[in-house]
Amino acid sequence: MIYLDHNATTPPLPEVIEAVTECLRSGWGNPSSKHGFGQQARSALAQARAEVAALAGAQPVEVVFTSGATEANHHALSGALARSGAAPRVLLSATEHSGFMKAAMRLREVGIAVELLPVDGEGRLQPGALATALAEPAALLSVMAANNETGVLQPVADIAAQARAAGVPFHVDATQMAGKLPLDFAGWGADLMSMSAHKFGGPKGCGALIVRKGLNWPPLLSGQQERGRRGGTENMPGIAGFAVAARAARATMQPDGLRLGALRDTLEAALRETLPGLTVFGAAAPRLPNTLMLAITGLSADRVLDCLERQGIFASSGAACSSGGTEASHVLRAMGVPAADALGAVRLSLGRGNDAEQIARVVQTLSSLAPQQPLAAAAATTH
Missing domain, CATH: 3.40.640.10 (Type I PLP-dependent aspartate aminotransferase-like (Major domain))
Structure with a gap:
């Protein structure tokens, strides 16, 4: 599996799973309780608060x-x-x-x-x-x-x-x-x-x-x-995991950002070469290093996502589903993107588990869609 939907959610870190499990097993006290067991939870809550504050710059x-x-x-x-x-x-x-x-x-x-x-x-x-x-x-x-x-x-x-x-x-x-x-x-x-x-x-x-x-x-x-x-009683297992994730993020954010930014740029450059008319949304603005939102001319988001998923690659669209059908992303519409183009938007958001080999597979898979684009199909028909 190649997971490219990290802006939706991320896999929990192993140390986060361990912290949550340990809290459920032995740190389940109520921080509001005055007895010793409750005060242990209160101390853990204070430590977690400090970790989250450090990540927030607060x-x-x-x-x-x-x-x-x-x-x-x-x-x-x-x-x-x-x-x-x-x-x-x-x-x-x-x-x-x-x-x-x-x-x-x-x-x-x-x-x-x-x-x-x-x-x-x-x-x-x-x-x-x-x-x-x-x-x-x-x-x-x-x-x-x-x-x-x-x-x-x-x-x-x-x-x-x-x-x-x-x-x-x-x-x-x-x-x-x-x-x-x-x-x-x-x-x-x-x-x-x-x-x-x-x-x-x-x-x-x-x-x-x-x-x-x-x-x-x-x-x-x-x-x-x-x-x-x-x-409401504090969610101590969740807070324990939050604190561990915050500490890990502070330690790895800079190298992860550089690595993911390089992978994202490689992916974007390769797709521009192989897919005529590729649109990258927000390309001229500062962006998160892991995020690439694109549309392939003439192809719907569903078609692109289906192609990816058949190869075990999971991403998401920029559209919202409702009982009346599919609505174009309000974000893209606010940016002045026509509804028809916005309906083709696909978001690829990278994370810690992605590497250069996976990105190469994504490029290969998406590049296979080039012959299905209207201009390519028309050229094939006329020759």
């Missing part, structure tokens, strides 16, 4: 453990509304994760203004549009640090500075960047930041919302845990 006190990035994003959104006055506005980039986008858009049903900020053809926020949006009060500005489909990076520090000058709380969704590129919550100047463990070798069902020290952010789930910021 202070341990700023880490609020959640069930994942979805909860963290909703916490950011709900807290903003709870803090705001009458007629709040919420600002999102037009390329946010579809789940968060849908949650925000539902707010329009109750009279809350939700504004989608336009991006350019590479998927980067348009500075003029951001400045215009921030000229009026808003409850929250939320932007992904790295897009989950294209891998395109946003200038987070610049956006944070503009939001801070306007007095607008700024939430950065760092779910895709975490473990791939360094995070700098403190240096960026963000107010809130979301993370998820399973995107970089950790367990599913565990994430964090980083909340700037001194910022009073209302909880999504009330309770005494997490200093009153997130109710």
Whole structure:
């Protein structure tokens, strides 16, 4: 198997599996309990919080453990509304994760203004549009640090500075960047930041919302845990795995990034040579080193993915499935990509298990599609 869907989820690291298993076996105490066994769990929780904070570029006190990035994003959104006055506005980039986008858009049903900020053809926020949006009060500005489909990076520090000058709380969704590129919550100047463990070798069902020290952010789930910021007994096995994954990411991020970036560039260059009319989305913008989103002229994403899977290669499309059929990626549509082209988009996202031999097999498999492209088929018919 060649797995090229690491932006969807990653295989848990062996040491993460060991940490989760050991916690289930002997570290299952409740951190809120006053007895010795509970205090052992509390100590482990504090150590894990420090590991996650180190990966985030934050202070341990700023880490609020959640069930994942979805909860963290909703916490950011709900807290903003709870803090705001009458007629709040919420600002999102037009390329946010579809789940968060849908949650925000539902707010329009109750009279809350939700504004989608336009991006350019590479998927980067348009500075003029951001400045215009921030000229009026808003409850929250939320932007992904790295897009989950294209891998395109946003200038987070610049956006944070503009939001801070306007007095607008700024939430950065760092779910895709975490473990791939360094995070700098403190240096960026963000107010809130979301993370998820399973995107970089950790367990599913565990994430964090980083909340700037001194910022009073209302909880999504009330309770005494997490200093009153997130109710519910902490998921200690998940948190233990999260901490181990965070420590491993800090140790391997730089060499992994260089290696995966070289593999991605090799893959992209080889496909450009063998597939006429290949489109790479976001190619001119800074991107995650592991991510390549492309379309092959005249071929649907389903056709490309079927070709890959028949060779044991697993990737994903940039389209969303619904009861009414297949919808083109909202990310690509926001970038100005025609719907017909967006429906052909395929995402290849590399990870630690991929190597040069696998990439060569991917190139060989995708190159076999060249004769099936309309121009090639037409040429074969006329000769």
